[in-house]
Amino acid sequence: MVDCVSANGLDFERCYRAVATRDARFDGQFVTAVRTTGIYCRPSCPAITPKRSNVTFLPTAAAAQQSGFRACRRCLPDAAPGSPLWNTRADLAARAMRLIADGVIERGGVPALADALGYSQRQLTRVLSAELGAGPLALARAHRAHTARLLIQTTRMPMSDIAFAAGFASIRQFNDTVREVFAVSPTTLREESRRLRGDAIPNGNGPSVNGLLTLRLPYREPLDRSWLEWFLSAHAVPGLEQWEDGVYTRALRTPHGYATVRLQVLPGHVRAGLTLHDMRDLAPTVARLRHLLDLDADPVGIDDALDAGNRRGRMPFSPGIRVPGCFDGPELLLRTMIGQQISVSAATTHTSRLVETLGDPIPGPMPYLFPSAETIADRGADVLTGPVRRTASILNVARALASGDLVLHSGRTAADVRRDLLALDGVGPWTADYVTMRLLADPDILLHTDLVVRRGAALFGIDLSDTGRWAPWRSYLSMHMWKRALAERTAPARLGSPPMMNRGMPLAARR
The missing domain is CATH 3.30.310.20 (DNA-3-methyladenine glycosylase AlkA, N-terminal domain)
Structure with missing residues (x-):
């Protein structure tokens, strides 16, 4: 994997080489803070490479802001793809970053973040400060500044509305933060963007x-x-x-x-x-x-590692494959259970009936939201069809989600999620692995019991019992296996809808 992180933190030589070559693969993994200018940039910034003696490398934009640096308005370091480390790492700092990006602090403050992670506020702040160079409030502030800049430069929204939308408590806090981070007022930031990129924003975009x-x-x-x-x-x-x-x-x-x-x-x-x-x-x-x-993945690093492991394979992997995530953990689990032992098309038919009957109606091109776990627990028995045991399992899972006995969010560890899922009736190893992989963007889950994955492995000439050389990218290996097996069964020019996709082992074998 492409990274500049060693066991003791950022590797100065690797980071400086990335900056000297303006390697965009490192964007989002660290920022370059230049002491002589007081500015921090992304590694691929087109500006003249600063002298070694004038730079320091920091893991996050929040750490740079905490140290008094302001964001480069030329390369916009906050607009880079996110760091792949928050998916490949499963430690407290990485899990906290995923929840901060989801706005947990804006909605409930640091106590909500600490509670979701199972740590005290003091311990959480100490770990984040040591690992990322900034505490939870500073990290959340950096996210608010990014959201504010995005709205300032891409919409005609009034500044007061932007302040509210970005999560600031007041107009004054919004103005002070923008000035501190970007060294100009919000109005100037918008005017600069229009001069540099043209005023192509349609009227009323807001x-x-x-x-x-x-x-x-x-x-x-x-x-x-x-x-x-x-x-x-x-x-x-x-x-x-x-x-x-x-x-x-x-x-x-x-x-x-x-x-x-x-x-x-x-x-x-x-x-x-x-x-x-x-x-x-x-x-x-x-x-x-x-x-x-999976837009924050590092495909070059992943592909290089998998290609090295596949040196005895019959055919090359396709470059840049991604592991799809999800919008909502409970929805992912319930939809996965609905689709057990049936084809993808049949699963969409069953799920569509559930959505149209129990989903909340909304205006717009898509008329429904996926029904809540509470609604499915109360009324799902009237809509769900299929084997009685599977229906009962889905209803029991919906009740566990509705009561809070089962919690699924991106701040949990893979071990905890998998343990809780396997404790549920009707959820076996394949379902637990599949949900954990997509919920947490876990890069290292091999769906070795999946029938389509096995078929793809046979086509690639890969022995799935020899998995050590594929770590820590076994989730991506699973996607390659799926794609290859599906392509073999459909037209060469495209991937169509196969009779079976991610059903894995029979339900009876998953218990």
Whole structure:
């Protein structure tokens, strides 16, 4: 994997080489702080490479801001793809960063973050400060500054509305933070953006048009577009999701209401159209979109490691494959259980019936939200069909989610999630691994019992019992196996909908 992190922190020589070569693969993994200018940049910044004696490397933008540096307005370091470390690392700092990106501190403060992670506020602050160079409040502040800059430069929203949407407590706090981070006022930041990039923002792009925003979500190339597009299209549930002409449209719950998103994968970025019921949900919605599409992965590092392990394989892997994440843990688990032992198309039919009957109606192109666990627990028996035992298991899981006995969020450890899932009736090892992989973006889960993965391994000439050389990228290996097996059964030019996809072992074998 491409990184500059050693056991003792950032490796100065590796970081400096990345900056000297303007290697964009390192963007998001660290920032370069220049003491003579007081500015911090992304590694690929086109500015003249600073002297060694004038630079220091910091793990996060928050650490740079905490040290008194301001963001470069040329390379926009906060606009880089997120660090892949928050997925590959499973320690407290990484799990905290995932929850901070989801807006937990804006909604409940540091106590909510500490409670979700199971640590005291004091211990949490101490660990984050030591690992990331900034405490939870400073990390959340950096996220608010990023959201504010995004809205300032890409919308015509009034500054007062931007302050509210970005999570600031007051206009004064918003103004002070923008000046401190970017060294100019919010108005100047907007004027500079218009001069440099042109005033191409349509009139009324803001809350006056139902919160409509159009954003560019960058990613590290390469990206296997065909795989992501197949995955989204094959699993789209009518009434909730739609795939049409290369655009994925989806309605989803957000912390303060709901949103409708439209996604199109393009070279170098994903074009995202967001219609938000509440503008405070912008940052967590963007974080969930990046998680869904695995946009913060380091594909070059992953591909190099897998290619090295596949030196005896019969055929090369396709570059840039991603492991799809999810919008919501409870929904992922319930949809996975509904799809057990049946085809993808049958699973979408069953799920669509559930959504249309129990989902909350909303305005917009997608008429329903996925029903809550509480609703499914209360009324799911009237809608769910299929084997009695499977239906009972789904209802029991819905009750556990509704009561809080089962908690699924991105701040938990893989071991804890898998343990809790396996304790549920009707959830076996395959389901537990699949949900853990997608919920936590865990890069190292091999779905070795999956029938399609086994078929793909046979086509690649890979022995799945010899898995040590694939660590820590076994989730990506599973995606390669899936894709290869599916491509073998469908037209050569595209991935179609196979009779069976991610069903894995028979239900009786999963218990």
